[in-house]
Amino acid sequence: MPLVDVVIPNYCYGRYLPQSVQSIVRQQVEDIRILIVDNASTDDSVEVAKELAMRDERITVVAREKNLGLHASCNEGVDWARSKYFVILCADDLLVEGCFHRALSVLEREPDVSFACGAELVWHEDRPFPVVENSAVEDWRFLSMESFALERSLPSKVLFGGGAALMRTSDLKRVGHFRSEISYSEDLEMFLRLSLGRRAAVTKAIHGIRRVHGANLSAIFWQDFKRDMIEKKLTFDSFFSHEAAGVSGVEQLRRNVYRNLGKRAYWSGLSHIARGQRAAGFALLRFAAELSPSLVYVPPVDYLVHLPNPLSHIRSRLAEAWSRH
Numbered sequence: 001m002p003l004v005d006v007v008i009p010n011y012c013y014g015r016y017l018p019q020s021v022q023s024i025v026r027q028q029v030e031d032i033r034i035l036i037v038d039n040a041s042t043d044d045s046v047e048v049a050k051e052l053a054m055r056d057e058r059i060t061v062v063a064r065e066k067n068l069g070l071h072a073s074c075n076e077g078v079d080w081a082r083s084k085y086f087v088i089l090c091a092d093d094l095l096v097e098g099c100f101h102r103a104l105s106v107l108e109r110e111p112d113v114s115f116a117c118g119a120e121l122v123w124h125e126d127r128p129f130p131v132v133e134n135s136a137v138e139d140w141r142f143l144s145m146e147s148f149a150l151e152r153s154l155p156s157k158v159l160f161g162g163g164a165a166l167m168r169t170s171d172l173k174r175v176g177h178f179r180s181e182i183s184y185s186e187d188l189e190m191f192l193r194l195s196l197g198r199r200a201a202v203t204k205a206i207h208g209i210r211r212v213h214g215a216n217l218s219a220i221f222w223q224d225f226k227r228d229m230i231e232k233k234l235t236f237d238s239f240f241s242h243e244a245a246g247v248s249g250v251e252q253l254r255r256n257v258y259r260n261l262g263k264r265a266y267w268s269g270l271s272h273i274a275r276g277q278r279a280a281g282f283a284l285l286r287f288a289a290e291l292s293p294s295l296v297y298v299p300p301v302d303y304l305v306h307l308p309n310p311l312s313h314i315r316s317r318l319a320e321a322w323s324r325h
Contacts, residue, residue, distance in 0.1 A: 014041065094209040116200075153232070196244060266288040
């Protein structure tokens with residue numbers, strides 16, 4: 001049985017495919033398979049993918065005549081997978097050298113861990129390529145489903161790198177396909193399912209590089225914080241209403257997660273208002289109250305400790321508000 005299967009869903013990212021594939025190959029894990037699923041691209045993606053496959057027999061290409069969407073590509077990869085471990089890497093993103101060995105070490109050592117994930121670095125492609133130094137980072141943390149859900153509902157000092165997560169294929173087959181109704185945080189929803197009754201392993205070491213290039217599929221959510229929050233709530237709704245529905249204490253967990261999301265919406269709303277975006281700001285404050293009504297009466301000051309630099313954040317918001325008067 002091969003050790004690692006990697007599926008690369010692609011649509012019109014032919015210019016990025018060689019670098020993405022190279023980041024997989026340089027992991028120096030020989031027992032590996034790569035499946036490129038092209039969703040009826042209108043650029044030269046198929047030609048690029050087939051050329052890559054000609055050079056490396058471990059690469060297989062599926063070229064669709066009709067675009068069936070990202071979920072169909074990921075689910076085709078789930079059906080195709082037969083290795084011990086599985087990765088989904090978007091065609092415009094990259095893996096950091098050594099991330100497979102780091103994740104494999106913990107998965108092989110801890111059989112009740114369903115996936116191992118590192119941090120992600122954001123790279124704007126018009127800037128110099130980042131230098132990643134992970135040699136001093138060895139800080140695996142093991143999270144239950146409850147701990148994982150709560151962490152993912154709050155901001156983190158480290159960007160969670162879902163695109164560089166190594167998943168145990170047997171667990172992936174057990175929990176089933178990605179849900180097409182989850183249009184944005186489908187990776188989070190899958191990780192929640194994988195962590196149910198199992199453990200997640202998370203490290204601050206950087207495992208992936210998220211390329212920002214102006215045509216990212218998630219760009220619309222990055223620009224609309226309320227929509228981003230709504231999609232995250234829908235993701236948690238799906239999990240709590242399906243797989244976790246009968247889990248002891250799930251309703252309290254749901255309330256805690258919603259309150260965390262409400263805290264994020266609350267402070268983002270104030271930030272929008274301070275920058276003069278009053279309509280968007282008050283919409284976020286209303287959404288925060290819907291998520292957790294007590295936020296109307298008690299400002300969530302405790303949320304600030306979760307920000308990377310809370311004092312700097314407060315000073316920036318005050319300066320923005322002051323500059324408008």
